[in-house]
Amino acid sequence: MKLDKATVGKRYAKALFELAVEDGQTDEIYQDLLSLRNIYKEIPTLGDLLSDVRLDKNEKRQLMDTLVEPFSGLMLRFLEIVFEYNRMDDFLLIFAEFERRYDDQKGLVIGTVTTAVPLNSQQKEALESKTASLLHYQQAKLEEKIDPTIIGGVIVEANHQVIDGSVKSRLDYLRAKLAR
Template sequence: MKIDKATVGKRYAKALFELAVEEGKMDEIYQDLLSLRTIYQEIPTLGELLSDVRLDKNEKRQLMDTLIKPFSGLMERFLEIVFEYNRMDDFLLIAAEYERRHDDKKGLVIGTVTTAVALNNQQKEALENKTASLLNYQDAKLEEKIDPTIIGGVIVEANHQVIDGSVKSRLDYLRSKLAR
């Protein structure tokens, strides 16, 4: 049975994260993953090239050697394993899951806030503080999205939860109650 890419990403990230915490290198590995993610964003086909079994092994090895040159220790060993099992095309999923685990361990929740108009700095900071408190985190970082169709209020999405305080959703709720 073939495992889907998201599951692969979670498994590899979990293993790397647990080892990084055990070795006291959680933040170092996090920074390494961020720098690798930048490379993957600059060369979108890199993962496919390194995982394609049809390509010449020596050429892939040379490319891999160049990629891992700046890394040592745990990160180098991890990348070698991912390469050996032809999972370099899953790297971005692995990095995203590691980042989620890292942020969670640091007490940081990442999410989005949708508003009808842009928030000022004070409003955004207050909303981040309230979101962190509601979700039992120390801190929250919310990416802003503007959607005039919500009319007013806010919709916060973080940690697989949605807090919908939009005027539109309240009006829709009232409509449904009145229609009965």
């Protein structure tokens, strides 16, 4: 049975994260992954090139050797395994899951806040503090989105949870109650 890319990304990231924790290298591995993510952003086809079974193995090996040159130890071994199993095209999924686990370990939750109008810095800080408290984290980092259709209030999405305090959803709820 072939696994979907999201499952593969989660499994590889989980393995790398657990090994990094065991070796006390989570910060170093995270920094290595950040630098690799930047390379993938600069060369969006890199993962496909390194995973394409139709390409010449020697050419892929040379490219891989250049890519892994700055890395050693756990990170180097991990990248070699990912390369060997033709999963370099899943790197961004692996990184995203590792980053989620890393942030979780650091007590940080990442999410979005949708408002009808932009928040000022004090409002955003207060909302991040309240979100962190509600979700039992030390800190929250929320990316702002503006959507005038919510009329007012906020919608916070973080850690696979939605806190909908928008005026639009309250009005929709009242309409449904009155229609009964």
